[in-house]
Amino acid sequence: MKIVLWERKIKIPKAYIIIAALIMLIILVLWGWYLKVNNIDVFDVSDGNSGQSSQSEISSADYKNQTNSAENGPTGGSGSAIPDTAKATGKVNINTADVESLMSLKGIGAVKANAVIAYRQQNGPFKSIEEIMNVKGIKKATFEKIKDSISVE
Structure with a gap:
């Protein structure tokens, strides 16, 4: 040649x-x-809707307020055992966590945190930690990184 x-x-x-x-x-x-x-995610498989993240942030604040109202409403108490359990174990409760708490997990950024909250709002609370793999953008590799740091209690 x-x-x-x-x-x-x-x-x-x-x-x-x-x-x-x-x-x-x-x-x-x-x-x-x-x-x-080494379970390295090269590409982010999020949908890229920029408007969705701000809507999810607003919705997450509403969801957090609703859960706080439900906890404080009938009993008149100032909290519940759920946050205390999370504090005691050092795990993030994926059923009550806000965007910032979810972003503290390894491999979870703003897009995935908002996707978790959106999934939770559409499908109700997670029944097991494995169910988080149904969230768009969270595959087995990400689950393996965070499974010891999350709970549903």
């Missing part, structure tokens, strides 16, 4: 081109294997 660079003709044997292509292929395969083995 002949290549012209700055008016110079360079002849490269086909075997060298094949070797270079195979090396590139090996590098890409190893890179993909490394990302898979």
Whole structure:
């Protein structure tokens, strides 16, 4: 194969081109294997709706106010066992957490936190921590990172 660079003709044997292509292929395969083995998310699979996040933030504040009203309403108490349990165990309760609390989890940013809150509002409280994998953008790799830091109690 002949290549012209700055008016110079360079002849490269086909075997060298094949070797270079195979090396590139090996590098890409190893890179993909490394990302898979280490559960590294390369792409954010969120839907990218910028208007949805502000709506979710407002909705999360409403949801938090509703849960606080329900806790304080009939009993007249100043709280419930749910926040105390979360404080005692150091885990984030995904049924009552706000955006900031969810963002404190490893691998959870604003988009995923808002998606958790939106899912919770549409489907009700989580029954198990594994159910968080039904939230758009949270796959098994993310769940493995946060499973020891979350609770539904």
